Amino acid sequence: MNHLTDLPPWAAILVCGLLLLGAAMTLIGSLGLLRLPSFYDRLHAPTIATSGGTILICLASMLCFAVLQSRWIFHELLIIFFVTVTTPVTLMLLGQAALYRDRVKERSDVPRKPKPAAEPGSE
Amino acid sequence: MRAWYPYPLFSIALFLMWLLLNQSVAPGSIVLSLFLSTLLGWVMVKLQPSQSRLRRLGLMAGFALAVAADIIRSNVAVARIILRPRGKPANTGFMTVDVDLENENALALLACILTATPGTAWLEYDRRQKSLLLHVLDIDNEDLWRRTVKRYEAGLKEILE
Numbered sequence: 001m002n003h004l005t006d007l008p009p010w011a012a013i014l015v016c017g018l019l020l021l022g023a024a025m026t027l028i029g030s031l032g033l034l035r036l037p038s039f040y041d042r043l044h045a046p047t048i049a050t051s052g053g054t055i056l057i058c059l060a061s062m063l064c065f066a067v068l069q070s071r072w073i074f075h076e077l078l079i080i081f082f083v084t085v086t087t088p089v090t091l092m093l094l095g096q097a098a099l100y101r102d103r104v105k106e107r108s109d110v111p112r113k114p115k116p117a118a119e120p121g122s123e
Numbered sequence: 124m125r126a127w128y129p130y131p132l133f134s135i136a137l138f139l140m141w142l143l144l145n146q147s148v149a150p151g152s153i154v155l156s157l158f159l160s161t162l163l164g165w166v167m168v169k170l171q172p173s174q175s176r177l178r179r180l181g182l183m184a185g186f187a188l189a190v191a192a193d194i195i196r197s198n199v200a201v202a203r204i205i206l207r208p209r210g211k212p213a214n215t216g217f218m219t220v221d222v223d224l225e226n227e228n229a230l231a232l233l234a235c236i237l238t239a240t241p242g243t244a245w246l247e248y249d250r251r252q253k254s255l256l257l258h259v260l261d262i263d264n265e266d267l268w269r270r271t272v273k274r275y276e277a278g279l280k281e282i283l284e
Contacts, residue, residue, distance in 0.1 A: 041260060044244060052195075074143055096247065111219070
């Protein structure tokens with residue numbers, strides 16, 4: 001950790017700003033999980049943490065270690081890429097499962113399954 | 124070359140990923156990543172993904188920039204909605220949009236983009252009726268979301284179909 005004192009002031013300020021902003025985004029995402037009322041609403045909250053939070057924190061990490069070791073560092077880009085590509089899959093599965101469950105329970109605030117086009121007006 | 128690398132883009136991506144993970148361009152890691160990208164390219168043949176040709180790299184870059192801008196904007200918007208006082212809850216709801224995409228890869232990309240953007244979540248796509256069921260956090264701007272999805276659809280069609 002003592003190496004961090006070698007960081008020049010401009011980089012330290014920039015890294016700090018990015019880190020704090022990313023942490024704030026992640027916190028807001030978690031707060032959303034706590035505060036939003038319905039399950040479908042809560043689907044939206046984690047994406048703030050994964051898009052905004054992860055990207056900002058990874059940028060801070062790239063900048064910090066690039067300046068310290070005075071070379072370009074790119075492997076945080078892989079973290080950003082994989083997090084952005086994989087989170088939606090989980091969220092879609094959760095959303096579909098919730099939709100299925102609510103339709104079986106015949107809750108009224110959930111849209112009906114669209115009728116197949118082959119038999120219009122058979123009822 | 125096609126026989127060795129049935130999915131050239133996939134193999135190139137794997138090759139670059141391995142080098143990035145190791146953070147070295149030493150001969151050893153280059154040989155290993157060449158080996159891996161060739162081998163896994165053959166594994167992909169067994170999976171038989173539907174193949175689409177990427178055209179117009181300039182268009183792709185423009186599309187990616189537009190998506191990034193949208194994600195930043197909706198990050199701020201959703202953060203605002205979450206931090207609202209309890210007395211004023213967000214007006215959320217379901218909406219359906221007609222999306223006419225045949226290409227599987229384009230559909231997958233659209234699903235990832237829409238779900239990765241805070242504020243919109245992809246729930247269901249009906250292939251026969253070509254309608255997409257979305258859940259949005261801010262249903263008051265339904266027209267805006269509809270236009271955004273339409274814009275993505277047009278962009279993906281140009282790039283992939």
